[in-house]
Amino acid sequence: MKSLLLAIESSCDDSSLAIIDINTFECVFEQKISQESQHACFGGVVPELAARLHAKALPDILAKTKPFLKDLVAVSATNTPGLSVSLLSGICMAKTLSMLLDIPLIGTNHLIGHVYSLFLDKKEDFSNLGVLLVSGGHTMVINMSEKNPIVLSKSLDDSFGESFDKSAKLLGFSYPGGEKIQALALKARLKNIKFTLPMLRNKSFDYSFSGLKNQVRLKVQEQPLSEELKAEIAYAFEEAATEHIIYKLKKLLQTTNFKSFGVVGGAAANLKLRFKLEALCKEYSLKLHLAPLSHCSDNALMIARAAISQYHKKDFSSFKEELLFKGNI
Numbered sequence: 453m454k455s456l457l458l459a460i461e462s463s464c465d466d467s468s469l470a471i472i473d474i475n476t477f478e479c480v481f482e483q484k485i486s487q488e489s490q491h492a493c494f495g496g497v498v499p500e501l502a503a504r505l506h507a508k509a510l511p512d513i514l515a516k517t518k519p520f521l522k523d524l525v526a527v528s529a530t531n532t533p534g535l536s537v538s539l540l541s542g543i544c545m546a547k548t549l550s551m552l553l554d555i556p557l558i559g560t561n562h563l564i565g566h567v568y569s570l571f572l573d574k575k576e577d578f579s580n581l582g583v584l585l586v587s588g589g590h591t592m593v594i595n596m597s598e599k600n601p602i603v604l605s606k607s608l609d610d611s612f613g614e615s616f617d618k619s620a621k622l623l624g625f626s627y628p629g630g631e632k633i634q635a636l637a638l639k640a641r642l643k644n645i646k647f648t649l650p651m652l653r654n655k656s657f658d659y660s661f662s663g664l665k666n667q668v669r670l671k672v673q674e675q676p677l678s679e680e681l682k683a684e685i686a687y688a689f690e691e692a693a694t695e696h697i698i699y700k701l702k703k704l705l706q707t708t709n710f711k712s713f714g715v716v717g718g719a720a721a722n723l724k725l726r727f728k729l730e731a732l733c734k735e736y737s738l739k740l741h742l743a744p745l746s747h748c749s750d751n752a753l754m755i756a757r758a759a760i761s762q763y764h765k766k767d768f769s770s771f772k773e774e775l776l777f778k779g780n781i
């Protein structure tokens with residue numbers, strides 16, 4: 453008989469469930485229903501709509517997990533950070549399962565879940581590990597080698613992914629914009645536009661992307677927008693956004709003793725960023741861990757994997773607890 457853990461991810465616009473073997477990390481069930489297309493026309497995620505779509509999608513997916521329910525030893529749901537009404541959909545489902553099946557309930561941090569996307573099918577190794585988390589909601593470098601994760605740097609305004617989304621919108625594309633900017637940038641023939649890197653004279657290791665988005669806005673307004681010009685702007689933006697990450701990270705790495713470095717989060721799918729991080733890690737003799745492209749964006753498997761570690765530490769919650777937003781990063 454297997455010992456299985458079911459995890460629910462519903463922090464934003466993806467409804468996802470995964471079931472994993474707590475001993476072998478084998479994934480026996482995984483499904484995700486993305487709400488991207490329903491939010492696209494609004495230019496971003498609408499919380500009320502997201503909650504209504506989760507209320508439909510999560511039970512639909514759960515119905516398919518029936519054959520595994522008898523072998524469940526724990527249930528987990530993302531409980532922070534995220535949109536409260538979205539998180540609550542998953543938390544309520546997890547609490548109900550925990551109560552009915554009489555199994556432990558685990559509240560899992562979404563950001564730590566992303567970090568575990570580096571270790572989906574293996575034991576985690578956090579010794580001397582730094583992680584860059586780039587998503588639609590967050591941009592941060594985390595030191596994972598301490599007892600509690602420490603945020604070493606972060607964005608002071610827009611996140612890396614959000615700046616792609618906003619720049620894409622300025623160029624006439626719907627949400628989410630990351631992949632669209634990446635594809636458009638590849639079509640640029642001329643590379644004459646250069647955007648100024650943010651916070652060059654600022655000594656902090658933090659990031660800022662809102663000024664970059666404004667440089668895109670000014671360029672878009674400047675002249676009639678041909679397809680070639682759009683591609684050139686996308687190229688210049690992607691180049692500057694990734695260079696900003698690398699420039700600050702280089703400075704930060706000089707103050708750490710990391711031996712390995714990982715990149716996770718939806719925007720970790722950006723190929724230019726991955727290439728630049730490869731070069732940087734080579735220069736600093738760091739072992740690079742890349743989140744698999746299949747599990748960069750929000751998914752329940754990373755939550756399940758993180759929850760296994762909590763299971764072994766008996767980091768359980770009661771279904772009577774509020775659970776929403778409980779956590780420290």
Ligand code: KG4
Nearest residue numbers: 587588589613628629630718719722749750
């Ligand atoms: O982690 P995620 O799925 O959701 C959050 O927790 O935010 O990340 C979604 C973000 C969006 O902003 C999306 O535009 C961005 O990741 N993204 C990308 C790429 N693919 C997705 N950004 C840049 N380049 C990409 N290839």
Ligand code: ZN
Nearest residue numbers: 587718749750
């Ligand atoms: Zn995420």
